[in-house]
Amino acid sequence: MNYAQQLKKLNLKETHYYKQWAALLAQEGIKGSSQVSVDVDGCFGIFEDQRLIATGAYQKNVLKYIAVDANYQDGKLFNDIISALINALSQQGIFHFFVFTKPIYRKSFEFVGFKLLAETALAVLLEAGDVSLQQFIAQVPRLENQSTRMISAIVMNANPFTLGHRYLVTQAAQKSDFVYIFVVSQDVSLFTTEERFKLVQKGLADLPNVVVVPSSEYMVSYATFPSYFLPESQDVIEYQTALDAQLFKKIATQLNIRQRFLGEEPFSKTTALYNKALQANLPPEVIVEVLPRLETAEQVISATQVRKAIQSGAIETIRTFVPATTYQFIKQNQATLQVRIQKGMQVDGN
Amino acid sequence: MEIKHTAIAGTLESSDIQIMLSKIEGPTEIELESAVEKQFGTQIRTLMRTILEQYGITNVKLKAVDKGALDCTIKARLITAIQRAIDKQNDPDWEVLG
Incomplete structure (x- = not known):
């Protein structure tokens, strides 16, 4: 100046x-x-x-x-x-x-x-x-002979962790030697980052070839994909999701992740666009596989429904949707969660 | 001595330098980006190492974006960054400064 x-x-x-x-x-x-x-x-x-x-x-x-x-x-x-x-x-x-x-x-x-x-x-x-991307990649836990294994990844917000998420992970765990579960680190959901991360860890503790890792700011965050959290027009979502996908590909290549699993998305328009962008951008280096959602007798399991049940105080209705660890947490913290909703936390966003 | 937290000093204006210090595990690293890298890169790194040693700072990553700062500017900015990183900005270490 x-x-x-x-x-x-x-x-x-x-x-x-x-x-x-x-x-x-x-x-x-x-x-x-x-x-x-x-x-x-x-x-x-x-x-x-x-x-x-x-x-x-x-x-x-x-x-x-x-x-x-x-x-x-x-x-x-x-x-x-x-x-x-x-x-x-x-x-x-x-x-x-x-x-x-x-x-x-x-x-x-x-x-x-x-x-x-x-x-x-x-x-x-x-x-x-x-901090830098290279530092983040360096601290992700590694396997022996990582380069010769079939490694896959799932990125999830898990707000909160349901049997739907667990189904997706077990499918991935059967199809690969090792699965990275990256839990979204951006702390803007009804369940805090720490709560979401712990519930994912607890809900998957019995699976030996699965490791749960914070996504840091490099996957689905305010930096890489703000419109996941904020309402945006379709063209903005499209260019952001493409960038997020390119960044994931860079991370995947260094961790030898060959496949990314996605849950089929019948409800959220943003997530559906994101899935489309991943399918367009990740191959051939990373194969994308979309898995159908787990359905109970009457309906598809979704975390949105779990949050709605917490809002209306009807948590009994979602007992069969979530692992025991998640249910117990919700039951013990129902009041706190309801206060967060009353203070303006959205239940039908992401 | 280890620094307490990340700190920054300086600007990206011409003739200035922006220095960021952050904690790392392992020996001191210096990452310098300079318009005069070819001419003065080694000299600038030596100067930075000397100042860090005078303050006894270890386990630190120094990132600098240099826009042609003179040695006195580099010294002033680095000292400021160190003081901020060890929460001593209002209590300078006069013996080292002298």
Whole structure:
């Protein structure tokens, strides 16, 4: 920044700033959001003579809406904005950052220390900070002779773990030497990450060739696949799922995962699109197999129904849907779970 | 001495350097990205190692994005990052600084 330029925190709820901000994004061809107040945790702008010439924002640890006026694009303002965002996040104790952007901006981010995670024709995903994909892959438990075994993987949110999930895992365990269960680490579901992880572990404790691993931020997280958790349009879901799939392929190759199992998805549109993207992007390196859902006498088992039963206080009705460990947990924590629902936790999302 | 948590100092502006320190198991690692890597890469790494040793910092990963900072800037940024990482930003270690 030169002396005529000034960095400011932007409050997008103020119409005066919002208008300038939206105009700059539109000018630089970036699609802004109509509901920014929920969409962004913090936003910065650089002004020259009261005019906004560069901006950037963040939501959790994802950098967003980064734009620099075309008349000032020599790289300086871009670096200033990224610095401001990183400093703001680090003051909150966040030291691991992601960015989704168009392929043409990849170099600009690499130039300030970001590393490429995944790319498609439409978008790239990069990260920077104190942990990295390689560190994550290095700490995943390994088997002896991993490279000669038939290894498969399942990624699940398991909110909470049901007999449907267990059925999927047992099928996979029969068809392969070893199965990785990656439990989604993003903590935005009715059951907390810790609860979900423990219930998966307990519910699969008797299967010797299954290991349960946290997915970290590299699978189905706010960074790789935000629309799994937030409502989004179909084209956004499509490009995000493609990136998530590309990233999974990168991880799978290093862990020698040759197959990924998916549960058939009759209910959630987002999950159905995700399954489609995996089928389109993972082969030939990783084979995708979709397994039909487990059906009890009357209906298909789903975690959504379990959550609805908790909401309505009718947990007896889902007793046959879940392993004893999950049922016991729900019974003991029914009140806490209901409070979370009353406080606004969605039961019919993911 | 091990650092307490990750810390960051500096910016990505021209003539500055952004330094991040984080805890690792194992010996100190330095990951430097610099526009002047060819000319000054070795010198910058040596300087960083020296400062870390003066503070007795071990088991740390140092990631730096250098935009052509002078040695004095690098030193200032690294000292700040260290002080933040050991929660001593308001209580500098004068003996080391001298």
